Amino acid sequence: MTHAFVSVRELTKEYPVVTGFLGKKATLTAVSDISFDIGEGKTFGLVGESGSGKTTTARMILGAEPATSGSVKIDGKPLMNEKGRVDPVLRRMMQPVLQDPYTSLSPRMCVGHIIDEPLRTQKLLSGERALAQRVSELLDMVGLPQDAARRYPNELSGGQRQRVAIARAIAPKPRFLVLDEPVSALDVSIQAQILNLLKDLQSEFKLTYLLISHDLSVVSFMSDAIGVMYLGRFMEIGPKDEVLRRSSHPYTMILKSAASTDEGAALPISGEIPSPLSPPSGCPFHTRCPFSQQICATTQPELEAGPAGQFSACHFAKDIRAGKPAGTCATLATGAMGR
Amino acid sequence: MVDETGERPRHVDVPVATGVTDTSVAVKAGQRSTFWLKKLQVGFALCVVLVVIVACALSDVLAPYDPIAISLGATLQPPSAEHWLGTDQLGRDILSRIMKGGQVSLLVAFTAVFLAGVIGGLVGVIAGYVGGVFDAVAMRLADVQFALPAVILALVLVGAVGSSLFNLVIVLSLANWARFARVLRSETLSLRERGFVELAKLSDASTTRIVLRHILPNVMSTFIVLATLDIGIIIILEATLSFLGLGVQPPYPSWGTMIADGRAFLEQAWWISIFPGVVLILTVLSGNILGDAARDRLSPTLSTKW
Ligand SMILES: Nc1ncnc2c1ncn2[C@@H]1O[C@H](COP(=O)(O)OP(=O)(O)OP(=O)(O)O)[C@@H](O)[C@H]1O
Ligand SMILES: [Mg+2]
Numbered sequence: 267m268t269h270a271f272v273s274v275r276e277l278t279k280e281y282p283v284v285t286g287f288l289g290k291k292a293t294l295t296a297v298s299d300i301s302f303d304i305g306e307g308k309t310f311g312l313v314g315e316s317g318s319g320k321t322t323t324a325r326m327i328l329g330a331e332p333a334t335s336g337s338v339k340i341d342g343k344p345l346m347n348e349k350g351r352v353d354p355v356l357r358r359m360m361q362p363v364l365q366d367p368y369t370s371l372s373p374r375m376c377v378g379h380i381i382d383e384p385l386r387t388q389k390l391l392s393g394e395r396a397l398a399q400r401v402s403e404l405l406d407m408v409g410l411p412q413d414a415a416r417r418y419p420n421e422l423s424g425g426q427r428q429r430v431a432i433a434r435a436i437a438p439k440p441r442f443l444v445l446d447e448p449v450s451a452l453d454v455s456i457q458a459q460i461l462n463l464l465k466d467l468q469s470e471f472k473l474t475y476l477l478i479s480h481d482l483s484v485v486s487f488m489s490d491a492i493g494v495m496y497l498g499r500f501m502e503i504g505p506k507d508e509v510l511r512r513s514s515h516p517y518t519m520i521l522k523s524a525a526s527t528d529e530g531a532a533l534p535i536s537g538e539i540p541s542p543l544s545p546p547s548g549c550p551f552h553t554r555c556p557f558s559q560q561i562c563a564t565t566q567p568e569l570e571a572g573p574a575g576q577f578s579a580c581h582f583a584k585d586i587r588a589g590k591p592a593g594t595c596a597t598l599a600t601g602a603m604g605r
Numbered sequence: 606m607v608d609e610t611g612e613r614p615r616h617v618d619v620p621v622a623t624g625v626t627d628t629s630v631a632v633k634a635g636q637r638s639t640f641w642l643k644k645l646q647v648g649f650a651l652c653v654v655l656v657v658i659v660a661c662a663l664s665d666v667l668a669p670y671d672p673i674a675i676s677l678g679a680t681l682q683p684p685s686a687e688h689w690l691g692t693d694q695l696g697r698d699i700l701s702r703i704m705k706g707g708q709v710s711l712l713v714a715f716t717a718v719f720l721a722g723v724i725g726g727l728v729g730v731i732a733g734y735v736g737g738v739f740d741a742v743a744m745r746l747a748d749v750q751f752a753l754p755a756v757i758l759a760l761v762l763v764g765a766v767g768s769s770l771f772n773l774v775i776v777l778s779l780a781n782w783a784r785f786a787r788v789l790r791s792e793t794l795s796l797r798e799r800g801f802v803e804l805a806k807l808s809d810a811s812t813t814r815i816v817l818r819h820i821l822p823n824v825m826s827t828f829i830v831l832a833t834l835d836i837g838i839i840i841i842l843e844a845t846l847s848f849l850g851l852g853v854q855p856p857y858p859s860w861g862t863m864i865a866d867g868r869a870f871l872e873q874a875w876w877i878s879i880f881p882g883v884v885l886i887l888t889v890l891s892g893n894i895l896g897d898a899a900r901d902r903l904s905p906t907l908s909t910k911w
Contacts, residue, residue, distance in 0.1 A: 330807060354809070362807060370800030374822035380801075384808035434804070 270303035270339075271474045272310075272327070272442060277301070277336035279322050279498075285543065294543050296322040298498040300336070304491070306441075309468070309475040311489030311506070313482055313521065315539050319498040320478045324444050327476065328362055340442065358388055361435035365447035367427035371419040377430050378415035381405075384438045404433040408463060425456035429463065436467060442474045449484060461487060482525040486510055494518050497542055497550040500569060504576025514578040514587045516555050549581070557582065647898045650891035657888050661707035670698035672705035673856045681874045691876040693866065703881050706858035707888075713770065713853070714839045717777035721839075722832045724778060725785025730820055732786065733793025734812070744790070747783035755780040755842055763851040773852050777839050785831055792824045826903035834896035837889040844885055860885045 279297040284290065297319040304310040312320050325331040327338050329345055329352030338345040340356050347353050361384070364370040371380055378401045385391040391400055401415055408429040419427055428448065435443055448464065449457040461484065467473060479485050485492055486506060493503040494517060502515040513519050537554055540546055546553045552562035561581055569577040572587060580586065660667060669689075676696035684691045690699035728747075732740040750758065762776040796802060797820070805815050840860075846852035847861025855862065860881045867878030 328807060330803065357807070357809065362804065364800045364804070366800060370804060372801040372819050372823065374825075375801075375818065383805060383810065387805070387808045387810040387814065438808075 271306035271308075271341060272304040272476065273339040274303070274323075274327065275301050275337045275339075277323065277326055277338065278334045279319070279326060279331065280334045283543065292543055295545070296498050296542060297326070300493075300495075300498075300500060302491075302493055302500075302503060304474055304476060306474055307468070307472045308490040309477055309488050311485035311492045312476065312478045312495060313480065313485045313492060314495030315480060317497075317539055317542065318495040319542075320480075320495060321446055322498075323495075324362070324446050324476065324478055328360060328444055329357060330362075358390075358438055359440055360442040360444060361438065361440040362444045362446065363428075363431050363435050363448050366451050367424055367431050368419075368451070370431055371427055373419055375418075376415065377410075377417050377419065377422070380419070380430060381415075381434045381437055384434065388438060390438050400437065401433075404437055407436070407467065408433045423456075424452050425460060428452060428456075428460050432460075432463065432467070436471070436473075439471075440473070441471075442476070444476045444478075446478045447480070448477070450479065450481065457484070464488070482510075482521050494521065497540065497545050499550055500577070500579060501551060502576065502578045502580075503569065504572070504578075505574070508572070508574045508576035512572075512574070512576075512587065514572055514576065514583040515580045516557050516586070517551050520556075549579070643898075646894050650894035650898075653887050653891040654895065657707060657884070657891075658711065660704050661711050664701070664704035664708050668698075668701035668704045670701040672697060672701040672858055681870065681877075683874070684876055690880045691874065693863075693874070693877045694870060699863075699876060699880055702858040702863060703860070703884055706853075706860050706863055706881065707884065709770075709853050709857060709859045710840060710843055710847075710861070713774055713777065713843050713859075714836055716774045717781065717839050717843070718832050718835050720774065720778035721781040721835065722785050722828060725782030726789050726824070726828055728782065729786035729789030730793050730816060730824065733790035734797055734816055734820060740790075743786060747786050750780065750783035755838075756845055759842065759846055760849070760851065763846065768851050768854065770853065773843065773846065776846075777842060780842065781835060781839060784835065785828070788827060788831060789824050792827055793820055796820055796823055830896060830900040830903055833899050834893065837892035837896070840885065840889055840892070 277297060277300045278295070281294040281296055283292055283294045285292050300323060302310060312323065314320055322331065326333045327345070329338075332346075332350070340359065343353060343356060345352060345356055371377075375383075378398070381401050381404055382391075382397045385397060385400060391397055398415075402412055405412055405414055410426060410429050410433070414422070414426070414430070419430070422430065428451075432448075443464075445464065449460050452460060464475070465488065468475060475488070477485060477488050489506050491504065492506050492509045494501045494509065494515065496517055501517045502509055502513065509518060510522065513522060540550070540553055546563075547566075548564045549555070549558075549562045549567050552558045555562065559581070565581070567579045567581045567583075569579045570583060571577055572583065578586075664672070674697065676692070679688070679692050679696040680694055682688050682692040682696075688698050688700070690703065692698055693702070728743050732743040753761075758780045759776045762779060763772065766772045766776070802815060802819055805819055810818075843852055843859070844861030844864065847859045848865040850862075850865070852861055853859035863881040864878045864885070867874070867876075867881075870877055
C-alpha cells in the first residue's frame with residue numbers, strides 16, 4: 267500500500283452566519299468531520315451536489331481557510347505550524363486550479379506573467395531570462411504555442427485559459443494539485459482534452475490530485491478513490507470500483523442513475539438539497555432518500571466499513587450490499603444495482 | 606455595482622458587460638439615428654476639447670492681444686474684426702482673456718482631478734483591500750465630503766487657508782476625492798474575491814504586489830472614466846469659486862472671474878460675460894460627453910450616478 271501523502275482527519279468547518287430580519291446568529295456547518303487519505307501519485311475524487319462543502323474542504327486543505335477543527339497532514343507534516351500559519355514548505359508543495367478560468371486569470375496580465383507569478387513571489391527562480399525559459403517549457407508541457415506568453419487571457423478560449431491555469435499551477439514544481447471543478451466551465455469536447463492533459467502531467471511528475479467535481483463521470487474517469495459528499499459529510503467513501511460498481515449508499519446510487527444515459531433506470535429523488543443551516547435530524551439524506559425508514563429520521567448513521575475497503579454511512583448498507591434493500595423500494599434499488 | 610454597504614460577499618458575480626454591444630450589434634432602424642447622433646456628439650465633443658486645449662495651452666503664442674494689457678482707448682468694444690469677441694471695461698481683448706483664462710482654469714482643473722484621483726483612488730483601493738479601521742475611517746470622511754456641498758466645503762477651506770492658485774488646487778482636490786474613493790473601493794471589494802487574487806495570495810504574494818499588479822491595473826479603466834467625468838465638475842467648481850472671488854486672483858483672468866466681472870455691464874456689453882460662459886459650458890459639456898463615451902467603452906457597468 268502506498269503511504270498516505272495527504273492525510274485529512276476529522277476536518278470540520280463552521281461559519282457563523284446572521285440570518286433573517288432580526289439578525290439571529292446561527293452556525294452553518296459547511297464541512298463536518300471529514301477524514302480521508304490520498305496516496306502519493308493518486309487521485310482522490312470528491313463528488314457531491316452544489317453546496318455540499320467540496321470547495322470549503324479544498325480551501326481548508328490549501329490553508330486558504332482555517333479549519334474549525336480537525337487536522338491536515340501533507341507528506342507526514344502538519345499543514346499548520348505552531349503559530350497557526352501554513353507551513354511555507356508545504357504551501358510550495360501544493361497548488362490550486364480553480365473552476366472558472368475566466369476569473370482565475372487577471373485580465374490585465376499577460377500569460378507569461380500569470381504563469382511565472384508563483385516563481386517570482388516564492389523566489390524559486392530569478393532573472394528574466396531564466397523565468398522566460400521556464401515559461402516556455404511550461405507552455406510546451408500544457409500544449410500551448412510559444413507566442414501565448416505575450417497574449418492576454420481575453421485572447422484565449424476557455425480551454426486555453428485552463429491550460430494557462432494548469433501551467434501556472436505546475437510552475438513551482440508542486441507535488442500536490444487541488445483541482446476544484448477544473449473542467450465544469452468548459453465544453454464537453456474540451457473537458458476530455460484537459461482531463462487527459464491532467465492525467466499525462468500526473469504520470470510524468472508523479473503528482474497527487476484532489477479532484478473536485480459534481481460530475482460523477484469526470485470523477486470516475488480520473489480517480490483512484492472517491493468520496494461522495496452530502497451536506498458536508500461523507501455518505502460513502504472508498505476505492506473507485508467499490509464505490510461505483512458496488513455502491514452501498516442510496517445517494518451514490520442516485521448520483522449514478524442521474525449520470526447514466528439510461529432514462530428508465532433513473533431513481534426518484536425528491537426536492538432540493540436541504541439548507542445546511544438547518545440540516546435534517548438523523549441521516550442528513552433521509553428527507554430525499556427513496557428507501558428512508560423510521561430510524562433514518564432519528565439516528566445518524568456512522569461511516570461503517572464494508573468488506574472491500576469502502577465505508578458507507580447508511581443504516582442499511584449491509585442490506586444494500588446483500589442485494590435486499592429495506593422497505594418498499596426494493597425493486598427500484600435492485601434495478602439500480604444491477605448496473 | 607456601486608456597493609456602499611461595506612459587505613464583503615465571498616462569491617461575487619462578475620458583472621456582465623451589457624451595453625457595449627448595443628452599439629456594435631446591428632441596431633434596429635429606430636435606434637440607428639440615435640447611434641449616429643451619438644457618434645456625431647462624440648466627434649463634436651472631441652473637436653471642442655481639442656480646440657480649447659490647444660488654444661489655451663498655446664495662448665501665449667496664439668492670443669491676438671496681451672490678455673492683461675489695459676487699453677483705455679478701446680473699452681467695451683463690441684465684437685468686431687479687430688476684437689473678435691469684443692473688449693471689456695478696461696479695453697482688454699476678450700478672446701485673449703478667454704484663452705489665458707482657460708489656461709489657468711484647465712491647469713487648475715487637470716491638476717486637481719489628478720490629485721483628487723490619486724488620493725481618492727489610493728484611499729479607495731486600500732480601504733477596499735485592507736478593510737478594518739482604515740476602511741471605516743476613510744468611508745466616514747468620504748461621507749463628510751459627500752454631505753457638505755462642494756461649494757460650501759471649498760468656501761470654508763479657502764476661508765481657512767486663504768486664496769492662492771496652490772490652495773485652490775488643494776481645495777478642489779479635497780472637495781472631489783471621495784467619489785474616486787467610493788467607486789474604486791467597491792471595485793476593489795469585488796476584485797479581491799476573484800480567483801486571481803486568491804491564487805496570488807496562495808502563492809505568498811505580498812499585499813503590495815497584489816495591490817500593484819492585480820488590483821490597480823484592473824481598476825484603471827474605471828479610474829480613467831471617473832477622471833474624465835470629474836474634469837467638468839471641477840471646472841465648474843473652479844469657476845464658481847473664482848466667480849465668488851475666492852479662486853484665481855486679478856489681474857489674471859479665469860473663466861469664473863471673467864463672468865463675474867462682466868455682470869455689471871450685462872446691459873451695455875453682454876459679450877464680456879456671455880462668451881466666457883459659452884466657452885465654459887461647451888467645454889464642460891464636451892468633457893461629459895467624452896466621459897460617457899469612455900464609460901461605454903471601458904467600464905459599461907459603472908453607473909454615472911453616485
Ligand atoms: N464564507 C462563507 N460564509 C458562510 N457560508 C459559507 C461560506 N463559504 C461557504 N459557505 C456555505 O458552505 C456550504 C458549502 O459551500 P461550498 O462552496 O464548499 O460548496 P461546494 O460543494 O463547493 O458547492 P459548489 O458545487 O456550488 O461549488 C454552502 O452552503 C455555502 O453557502
Ligand atoms: Mg465549489
